[in-house]
Amino acid sequence: MSMYFNEYDVGSFFDEMFLPDGTPRDSAKPLFERLRSLSDGELMRYQAAAEKALLHMGITFRVYSDQQGIEKIFPFDIIPRIVNASDWVRIETGLKQRIEALNLFLNDIYGEKKILKDKVIPEHVILSAKTYRPVCEGIKPARGIWCHITGTDLVRGEDGTIYVLEDNLRTPSGVSYVLENRRVMKNTFPRVFSNLGVRSVSDYPGKLLDTLQHLAPDHITSPEVVVLTPGIFNSAYFEHSFLAQQMGVELVEGRDLTVFDGHVHMRTTHGFKRVDVIYRRIDDDFIDPEAFREDSVLGVPGLIEVYREGRVALANAPGTGIADDKVVYAYVEKMIRYYLDQDAILPNVPTYLCWEDKEREHVLANLDKLVVKAANESGGYGMLIGPHADDETRNEFADKIRENPRNYIAQPTLSLSRVPVITDGRLEGRHVDLRPYILYGKDIYVLPGGLTRVALKKGSLVVNSSQGGGSKDTWVIAEDGPS
């Protein structure tokens, strides 16, 4: 019987598995009982087996410590993170609502711009955003859908409230880890699943293919769908290749595609073949040197012109990055009210906009309490965590904010919820977020699961894999038991 759990300290945080008094939450009870019935050695063996499986599956990156590179896996912890059924219902309906509103916003902002005319969002906020793409004005994407694939970051605060932290409407990654983490768990730790009613995530590739095929014109009965990757050196290359494989479509690079006769074609062993739908995992900036950055060698010259003519569909549509701007993010609750006439089901984290004088003054006076973020950075970069930073860094950020207030927002430092992880032969609490994946095809679908990212460093609030984060399998429970 495992002794680990006896020593586990919930601390003053919201713990996803335990109540403040250290007893397991109802949704986690069966899992807790099962884990506790294992010996400490068994738990460690399962952890080691899972790591080995990931290594063999080649879900790795290379570290050069000597002449020979060493393959390392992305850290993975075998204790699942549980989301109970009632939380999930709230998350699912909240995300559907949010994605619907964001899509309406994108249609509007590159079309009539009613939301600006009605002064719900100040015009300068949109037009000054780096990710606003004038090239996309007037474009009508297939079926009126802009954000086909979204990976929204959710966090839970001390009081248990679930907030939306970021929307990620460009090329969100991580869903391959959701599927592979689950596969590894099933292979190495099968007995932990039984009778818990964990919802399956395995139909994601099928749903993704449906979503993409939905974008082809009606008269094309078997559309040619491809995944476009920047190539093998991209950190998400594994995912690009994984998704193409699971959908059974070609994985192409820019150099495999060429534009002529008004269509996009790929180079095959039997000559050129027309492409109808592109799930592109290349940023707007690099996708077409004729429309965006001239120096891009990753993209396909002339692609945007074909797209504008409606002869190829792109997912996600170019231009969606405007909704990822952290200043625009602050207006999403207003968008939901404006377009849907509803209250937001999932709240934003309260956000101070530095371009507003009053709010900026507040931010500058409270840098030691706030998290400051650059409007267009991602991956945990360009960020100040006030309480954890020294004076020098805070002053640096203060200067940056004064210099370019439009580029910064600030939020209270949330005390993110925690989960137990195995570390150094014991269990300790670590902070997590949750990234569910949403597909917008015939209707809006939320995959019942998601990527739980864990900040593995003790006390750290940064969960990004580029900054030492790991992941966990995420279990959405089908039905809450009687409590």
Next chain:
Amino acid sequence: MLSRSAESIYWMSRYVERAENIARFINVNMGMFLENQADSAGQWEPLVQVTGDYEHFSQRYEASTMEHVVEFLTFDRAYPNSIINCVELARENARTIRESISSEMWEYLNRLYLKVMDQAREGTASVLTGSTFFTEVRLAGNLFTGITDNTLSHNEAWHFSRLGRMIERADKSSRMLDVKYFILLPSVDDVGSPYDELQWSALLHSASAYEMYRKKYGRITPHNVVNFLVLDHDFPRAMLYCVTKAEESLHDITGTPLGSYANEPEQRLGQLRSELAFSSAETIMHGGMHEFIDDFQGKMNRVDEAVYHAFFGLRAIPRSGGA
């Protein structure tokens, strides 16, 4: 399929085949070394000659000792065709086409790579005595082929894989024959001696051909060894067999009926196959083994170039006619 994917799968197979061949040569030679300690240096040099990269070797190593030759062929990062580099390149190619091949193929190749990397960290000394490393790499080539046969549909991707494997194998079989033959024939004194027999058996072992040869011909004679390793229809490492299977795959890819051609690689491979098919050991030995093999390798290289131009190097069409 995508030209780029076809090229990667072709090279993935070639590199696995290349690694397996090197491992087999070393493995067989180690076995011989055990019984013939006296002539050790002379036994290792031919291995480097088989690769066609002797110059590369002699620039960087003083003598053809077992340690040096094994180091060079197995773990030398500066030598492009060392086992470690072949396995890494096979894996890198596989990585770019993970979506086209089966997960089983990828995972197996990845494990092989991890294994070779681990062994490299332990150093060359760890594989010189009492190690199963070369046996494992030999086996790996066969396992990978088996996994490919059983998990990948025998579609275009599979045929490109077999095309690469057969072209590589034909080349390696011919090189091995060339070098061994060169060493074996001049030593007139040894003809008929136990040592001579041992050398010829080693040649057959180097092609995993010993048992099958015995079944077919019994006694070992140079004439029949040539018959078997060059002109056999049924033995999987015989040059004619390799060329025939390569041609079959090529025609499966294009849909051109066998016996005719629609592009350059089909023409070249067809010519080469019929040359072999209608040749004989006498003709080959009479004209000079080395000349014959030199010619064969030149022709194989041109097949490889023709395959590149026909399938992988599709040039962009200028966009002038665009809408």
